Structure formats: C-alpha cells, structure tokens
Amino acid sequence: MSDEGLIDALRAAHGAAARAQAAEVFAVRELYRRHRAESVEPGPGGVRAGEFAASEVAVAVHADEATAGALIDIGLALEESLPRTRLAFEAGRIDLAKVRVIVDSTRGLSREVAGVVETRLIEVAERTEPARLRQAARRWAARLDPRGAQRRRERRQDQRDVRIRAVQDSMAVFDGLLPAPGAQTVAMRLREMSLQVCGQDPRTMPQRRADALVALADGSGRLRCTCGRGRRCANSVVPPQTPRRPLVQIGIPAESLLGTSEAPAFLAGYGPIDAALARTVAEHARFEVISEREESEDGGGRETSARWVRAVDGICRFPGCVVPAAESEPVDGPAEEAGRAAGAGSYVLCARHDRLKVLADKGKTRWCVAPADHDRLRWTAPTGGVHITVREGARYLFPHTDVDRPVGGRTGAEQSEPDSRPLPSDRPTAVDLVFPVAGHLPVHLQLTRIAPEDEIPVTERSADAY
Structure with a gap:
C-alpha cells in the first residue's frame, strides 16, 4: 500500500469509527429513554426517572458512570436540538470529539443563534480539528450574541476549582478550572520560570513546568538549574529581580x-x-x-x-x-x-x-x-x-x-433575554470521550516530545536543534 493509500485507509477507518461512536451514543440515549418511561411516576422514595441508566451502561461497557452520563447527555442534545449534527455524525463525517464541541458550543444560545452556528460548525468541522473548531464556535457565538457570551462567562466562573487526584506510582494530578486570563497568567509565569535555567539543564519542558509550580508554592519563586556545574553555570548566581506580573496578551x-x-x-x-x-x-x-x-x-x-x-x-x-x-x-x-x-x-x-x-x-x-x-x-x-x-x-x-463568519442571530433587545438552559459541564475531572488516554505516559522518546508547548526553544538548547 502506498503512503497515499495508507492515508485514505486511515480516513476510511476514522469515518467507520465515527459511525460506531454514533451508534453507541444513540444506543445509550435510547436506553436512557426507556428507563425514563419505566419510572415516570416513581412515587415517594422511588426511583427517579432515568436515574440508573448510566449505571447500567457503565457495567455493560466497563466504563465509569461519568462517561456514560456524558454520552447520554450528548445523545439527548443531538435528538432535541441538533438535527444536522446528528445526521453528519451518523454518516461518519464528523467524530465524537467534534460533536462534543458542537454540543458544548451551542448550549446557552437561543435556538435562532444555535441554528446559525450549528450549520457553519458542521461545514468547518469536516476540515479542521476540535481545538480550532471550539475557537471558531466561541468567536461566532460571541459575535452573534455578545451579551449572551458575557452572561455565560460570568455563570461559568462560578465553577472555578483546583484539585488534586492521586494516580499510580506515588504521583498525583494537579488540575483545575480557572477563568481564562488567570489560567494564562499561571501558564506564562511557569513558562518564564522554565527558561530561567541554562542550556545544560537535563530536564524536559514538562518537568521544568512541574518543578516551577512547586517553586511558586514554596516561596522561592525561581527554578534552580540542575546542570550540576555549580558556579560554572551561568545561572548559578541570579541578581534579585523586581517582581512583575507575567505577560498575558x-x-x-x-x-x-x-x-x-x-x-x-x-x-x-x-x-x-x-x-x-x-x-x-x-x-x-x-x-x-x-x-x-x-x-x-x-x-x-x-x-x-x-x-x-x-x-x-x-x-x-x-x-x-x-x-x-x-x-x-x-x-x-x-x-x-x-x-x-x-x-x-x-x-x-x-x-x-x-x-x-x-x-x-x-x-x-x-x-x-x-x-x-x-x-x-x-x-x-x-x-x-x-x-x-x-x-x-x-x-x-x-x-x-473574518470572511467565514456566519450571519444571523438575535439583535437589539432580544440579546438581553436571559437563557436558563444549563451550560455544558467542563469540570476538571472531565473525560476525553474520543481518545481516553489522559494521564498516559509515552515510553518512546520521540513521543514524549510531540506536544508543541513541550519543545524547548532553540536558543535554550545546548546542542544544534536541526
């Protein structure tokens, strides 16, 4: 098989996987509907409608109940308010990652605005990746319903949280949900600290960021170089610096x-x-x-x-x-x-x-x-x-x-009408429903360097980058 043929086979397999994902989502949604029908009137102390559908799904496919609940929620959203997305998902034109972006991005919008955004998102989803699709969705929603964007942001800020989860090998995951400017302030400060060491420091960029976070918390405020050269290290003696706020653009x-x-x-x-x-x-x-x-x-x-x-x-x-x-x-x-x-x-x-x-x-x-x-x-x-x-x-x-922006949506007084529909749940413990590999540690050296933000800038390296 040629390289081109292999890419075509990859696309075909991805489309087949998307259709299988759609079948799974719709099966989970149907099971939930049947549970609800069986417990419409549970009576005092009885089973609430659909209460244990996620439990049944979880044991059937050996998943956790939070993942099962998310699948149910996505299936209901597709059935109730996103018919075009459902058809594209069934056909394998878009996968669950992109469906999830569309579901999350259209919630909290009026039906008019959601309809306009959904149509454009499906077109774009077939030729872009989830991260860019989510940015486009936020940009368009903010332009079509600017007051709604501010309202949703203010409601979302109430969910801010930072937590620690234990994982294997005496390690823990430190994660959180922060307002975007605050999160970028932390990220930029950790990056600045990660570049305070010399080019001989053996740590990767992820290791430097982790150590920098601890340095912020213990009060030292500076990442110490671990090159082992003592005073020969250009960063061994650091003049005091006036504290300043990290750069956020x-x-x-x-x-x-x-x-x-x-x-x-x-x-x-x-x-x-x-x-x-x-x-x-x-x-x-x-x-x-x-x-x-x-x-x-x-x-x-x-x-x-x-x-x-x-x-x-x-x-x-x-x-x-x-x-x-x-x-x-x-x-x-x-x-x-x-x-x-x-x-x-x-x-x-x-x-x-x-x-x-x-x-x-x-x-x-x-x-x-x-x-x-x-x-x-x-x-x-x-x-x-x-x-x-x-x-x-x-x-x-x-x-x-912005030539590809959608046209339509609410204007004037209609924009100020509150929308009581719930926002999507993006808690820090959210699971990636498409590629559930969060926390996986690659073994092969080249795979450990694949994230762009983990690449050490060439000016900071001790060897020729190319």
Whole structure:
C-alpha cells in the first residue's frame, strides 16, 4: 500500500469509527429513554426517572458512570436540538470529539443563534480539528450574541476549582478550572520560570513546568538549574529581580475597547473572550496599537515587523497548533513583492513547527510550506494533503476581515433575554470521550516530545536543534 493509500485507509477507518461512536451514543440515549418511561411516576422514595441508566451502561461497557452520563447527555442534545449534527455524525463525517464541541458550543444560545452556528460548525468541522473548531464556535457565538457570551462567562466562573487526584506510582494530578486570563497568567509565569535555567539543564519542558509550580508554592519563586556545574553555570548566581506580573496578551478591536462594539477579543493561548472581560483586563494593561497593514515609515525594521506579525497571527501558523504567538518566533516569508507592507510576508511558528519547516526547506522531510496568498499559508503533507492556515489574530483585531463568519442571530433587545438552559459541564475531572488516554505516559522518546508547548526553544538548547 502506498503512503497515499495508507492515508485514505486511515480516513476510511476514522469515518467507520465515527459511525460506531454514533451508534453507541444513540444506543445509550435510547436506553436512557426507556428507563425514563419505566419510572415516570416513581412515587415517594422511588426511583427517579432515568436515574440508573448510566449505571447500567457503565457495567455493560466497563466504563465509569461519568462517561456514560456524558454520552447520554450528548445523545439527548443531538435528538432535541441538533438535527444536522446528528445526521453528519451518523454518516461518519464528523467524530465524537467534534460533536462534543458542537454540543458544548451551542448550549446557552437561543435556538435562532444555535441554528446559525450549528450549520457553519458542521461545514468547518469536516476540515479542521476540535481545538480550532471550539475557537471558531466561541468567536461566532460571541459575535452573534455578545451579551449572551458575557452572561455565560460570568455563570461559568462560578465553577472555578483546583484539585488534586492521586494516580499510580506515588504521583498525583494537579488540575483545575480557572477563568481564562488567570489560567494564562499561571501558564506564562511557569513558562518564564522554565527558561530561567541554562542550556545544560537535563530536564524536559514538562518537568521544568512541574518543578516551577512547586517553586511558586514554596516561596522561592525561581527554578534552580540542575546542570550540576555549580558556579560554572551561568545561572548559578541570579541578581534579585523586581517582581512583575507575567505577560498575558489580548488583542481587542479599538471599537470594543471603547465600548462602541461588542466584538470579541483574542486571548493568546486560549482564544476568544467577550469584550466586557477584555475591557476589565485592559484597565491595568500596556497598549500597543496595531494597524491593519503594517506601515514601513521606520524602514520596516525587524522589531516593528515582529510585533505586527505576532499580533495579527495570534498563534502558531501550523494547522491545529494553538501555541501563542508570544511563545513563537517570526519566520521570514519569500522575497517581498514591491510595495508590500513590511512584515506582511512573514508569519510565526512555535519551536516545534519552526523545526519542521527548517527540515522541509533543507529537503530532509517531504513537507512543503509556502504562502498561498498575502495572508494565507499552505502546508502540503508528505502524502499530498493540503492545509491552509490564516492569520487568527487579525480576525479579532479587524472583525471585518473574518470572511467565514456566519450571519444571523438575535439583535437589539432580544440579546438581553436571559437563557436558563444549563451550560455544558467542563469540570476538571472531565473525560476525553474520543481518545481516553489522559494521564498516559509515552515510553518512546520521540513521543514524549510531540506536544508543541513541550519543545524547548532553540536558543535554550545546548546542542544544534536541526
């Protein structure tokens, strides 16, 4: 079988798995409906309607009851309010991961807005991954129903939590559910601390982040280098530093900042947030004005271009990667055409995908990276698949450039009507229903380095990265 044939077989198998997932969800939903029918009038002290359906599912397929309950909930949502998603799921066009995004993203919306968003999400779901699909859903919902987005965010903040779960081998999982700006503040601070050691430190980036979190809690506030070289280490003697708040970047349209519009803002590393939250964070922010096209009055210096490119790209330009532009490096595009604005031919890539592009440019891998046009980047996989990425940050800074946004939804007074439907439950203990491998520790060395955020920047390495 050729590489192309293998990819086709993979897609066919994935579609078959999606159809099997749909069959499982609908079977679980039907079992729940039958349980409810049998206990419509339980009487005092009796069985509540459908109370033990999840228990029966759990023992039948050897799963936990929380997973079974989530499957029931998804099945009911598809039956009651998402008919187009149900049909696409049955046909194997979208899998459970994407169905779950659509279910979560349309709850709390009016039926009008949910219908508009659902149609566009199904179209996009067939050519993107769940993380980007979730960002698109939040962006569109915030634009079609901005007041509703603020209301849902305020209700969700009541679920914030941090907890510890014991796992095997004397280890524990520390996780939590935090407001996005706070979570990004913690993440950026841990990253900064992870880069305080020298290039000879033997720890991986995940190990450094874990140790940095403990250092934050024990009061030391700094990650000590473990290179073992003592005073020969360049980081052995660290001058005292004035405490400062970690960098969190938010891109917001000028109209939203001034309160004349409710277009969503973009929180680097997370995605869309409502304009009201962005204005609250902006009360203590330092501002940089970004024009729609970078001007070259100063000669188009690299510092100015890098600032502009990071702002308009927002995140790494590899398909599916969500590493913030602040943690990525600008990469020069091909020779700029006459009259093109400074920096317009450049884009940002995280350390892992910058390495992929360098290897591709040297002919050491069959990937191909090339501009598709002024703002789009084309990635051609070794088997011929073409993936196009756009400037994600520009969609928020300049909302009129978001050409794939849906049109419709509530306006005026209708937007202020409260929606009492429950929000999806995203507690810290949520289970990945598609790939239930949370907590799995890869054995093979290359697999331990596969997450883009775990790649140590080339400037911090002791050996040649390429």
